[in-house]
Amino acid sequence: MELNKTSESRVVAFLDIGTNSIRLLLVRINPNGSYLPLTKQKEAVRLGDKGFIDKILQLKAMERAVIVCKKFMELARAYKAEEVIAVATSATRDASNKVQFLEMLKKEAHLEVCTISGNEEARLIYLGVSNEFRLGHSKALFIDIGGGSTEVSIGDQKQYFFLHSFDLGTIRLTNMFLPDETGPVSLERYEKIKAYIRYKAAEVVKELSRYRIGCTIGSSGTLENLAKIAFVYLHRTSSGNYDKLGYEDLKKIVRDMCALSLEERRKFPGINAQRADIIIAGAAIIETFMEKLEISEIKISKSGLREGLLVDYLSKSEFSHLINQMSVRKRSIMQLGLACNFDEEHAHIVTRLALELLDSIQALGIYEFREEERELLEYGATLHDIGMFLSYDTHQSHAYHLIRESSLPGFQPEEIEIIANLAYFHRKNMPKKKHSNLTGLNNDTVKSIRVLSALLRIAESLDRSHNGIISHVRFYIASTRSLVLEIHAQWECQLELWEVEKQKKYFKKIFGYNFQSKVIVDQGVETLPVLYTF
Template sequence: MEPERISEGRVVAFIDIGTNSIRLLLVRINPNGSYFPLTKQKETVRLGDGEFIDRILQPKAIERAVVVCKKFVELARAYRAEEIIAVATSATRDASNKVQLLEMLKEEANLEVCTISGTEEARLIYLGVSSGLRLGDLKALFIDIGGGSTEVSVGDQTQCYYLYSFNLGAVRLTNMFLPEETGPVSEEQYEQIKNYIRHKITNITKDLSEYDINCSIGSSGTIENLARIAFIYLHKTASESFEKLEYEDLKKIVRAMCAIPLEERRRFPGINAQRADIIIAGAAIIETFMEEMGLSEIRISKRGLREGLLVDYISKSEFSYMITQMSVRKRSIMQLGLTCNFDEEHAHTVTRLALELFDSIQALGIYKFREGERELLEYGSTLHDIGTFLSYDTHQAHAYHLIRESNLPGFHPEEIEIIANLAYFHSKNTPKKKHPNLVGLNKDIVKSIKVLSALLRIAEGLDRSHNGVISHVRFYIASTDSLVLETHARRECQLEIWEVEKQKKYFKKIFGYNLQSKVIIKQDSGVSLVLEGGAEIEELPNIEMSSKS
């Protein structure tokens, strides 16, 4: 794929033609480099049905795939997509008659499809999954169970160290071992499948054992569905918020599903009925991997190959810095801000001032912050005004809902709550104990919201005019019960001074200190005008401040 210029903004479609399902991701890529998913679609077509014995794609399977791809192309064109990037994986690359499929897709669906290797599939899955995780320098094992193949990789946030693709998949193994099975699956049958898998992965598990792996991430519809089944069947809670699959839970649900016939299995708690016939073989793959690698649990990611196609596309554009130079968390925040067309300059100014206030309080030792609070203040400050593109009058509430509903990659739900509430309480309302936003949150989260919002409210006031007039701010101790807020301004800043006055009462409530104001205005004459409490008290020669002062 050639590097793309997307400075005018464009709609791009990404299609993943898999062995079991065909997936579509339709994205608007904005002129500022942010992107917004327009729709995600998935259709089960079973392209690999009956293929893996004689390596021939069946006519009905080809027909189903062409019909779905035609539908997806029509949908992409309805959204005025300028490009459609489509790749085919295991079922297509292994088929002796793949040319027939590719020609029919070109003629009937007007779709050019690239058949990718197993290694390239593993690379794209790594890109898609890792781009939604906060890994840092931790090395993770990535496992994706497809219909025809299983891809594994080892990588951290920025680099992949190992890629491999096995001809082991939920559809492939079902075709091989349980082709017409409609009754229960015996323990002997299940062990036969596992023994076959164990033999196939022996050399690779030895390779993987050489890496210092800190965690394991599973992706694909099979792993997602197994995690959902475990959550609902064992924990009796209907929820989509499953985050991991534990080995002991996996063993329990597999034995329960093997013990019942296919029709009954289709009604098993939490199961996707369309996967009922292939879920046993898929479970055998992940169970064997977990045993051979000594994994007690696998974290679940809902991202995969199609997200990898998007990341790969952006990394070859002029916005590649968003992939290569930003952490996943920073990228999540900037993506949301840019998508909401936020005032980037104001956001950066308020963030800079908020962090100066935080660092100043911390240096004085008058409050002990929790680990991670500085970073959350940074992100809450960055996004505090994103609701204005919907309505200025109620932008705090809009910002709160936008942040909470954006499912920010790289963040835990508790962190998202803090960021969203910082945006909500950055002006007007203060976070009172019985406020609906705070009901049900634990005490530490509420305390973080209260403390960090006290600093953000001052920082927002210090750029009330949105013209970046304040160059530097700090606290210093005036007495046992008073702090001075020393503000350095480039010119008159009466509006900002008034706004800070409004925040003194809340500041004292949170930190226990009275707040006094001191404003130093740098004048063109080389003289600094010093104001205290809004009154001019003296003129001093201009002295450049150290950034550490």
């Protein structure tokens, strides 16, 4: 559906009616194409409970789902949502009484729901999850374990190459192999589950094996919970990131959980008690795939189908360039800048000048930048002023907090720290080693912040008037320990030069060079060089 161009923001609701849970994402989409997630909600309803043997949704399960959908629709109305996009997956599409369920939702919750195919589910999950990671042209395997089905896909940043949906889900397999099981699960029973999964997935696993995979990314509540269990149980602490799941760790926790009764399993370190009865089946699915495809570790994503619905929605709008023509990292940066109503023209000018400074320093052999530092300088320069809408006097501090507290899909935590601190140190305070912002950061991260901020401070000074006077800038060597900063300007730029002068001392401390400013004023075909020495 096309978004109509409008001068006002709009709120859109995205609902994923799954076999185990119903998920809601409410998003405010702004006229400039940025979007702000307003709330994410999730409720376990067990829509597929006892429903996969005879493919009939149980009345109580449907009633639970309707109650949750009514609550979510009330929330959407409270946020004044103009559109609601709702899809139903495995349990609904397989049910012989799905028409009855869809009519209940329409009549009682005033909700129109579209039932999607397994392949469409896999496509939307790919869109939602790939949007969170920096993949480039490297292919990744995506695995999502739901209550009724497991979706797999292979894709890079721009496109998918393979989609498939298996009738293998945590609730489906629990109903088949562990119905009403309250005691320990024998290893023989567990191996039977795995054998069934191997049988059902054999042909597709062969197909997946033909691809060269750079990494594997898993999504869904089941995988998130298994990663948390592995971390908490094996490290004996609940403080940390549950962003990966190792094969050896998985085998260890599964066998220890199988040895427990259901009641004891509910108390297992890190477990979501509501998943205790279905976690064994979920573990069997992912362990089997990891075995057959020789996967040693899976990265865990918190995104999924509902985020894919958002990406799909935007890709069909006038803002499709934000989705289709930008890398996930560039898109994250632009989304945050647009959401903060930043001065986009000034940000682009400062970014261009900062990168020209870095490139000339690199070309002269004065400093060897790490490969990723140029990109991080670009993003720090783009976002350096985003705190302006809160306060001019302390906008650098607001920018720092806005960047650190934003999710910024595609970035590692230490990269976010560098970008945030570049915004913080672009004016006023210098990044001294003992500054509180730098406490706890590793030496490489602190070094990047100090070196890149020296360039960003000069670039910001060169557009002090926000008039875009400076067209190009570069350093060249004047003598053994002295440089010339050659500035091409459209007209005289005394204010910019005055600001640049303030940065010389810190530049020398970082790079070991003094510099003089030489301005070349471009006037039609004539250029007038003027050398400024302070």
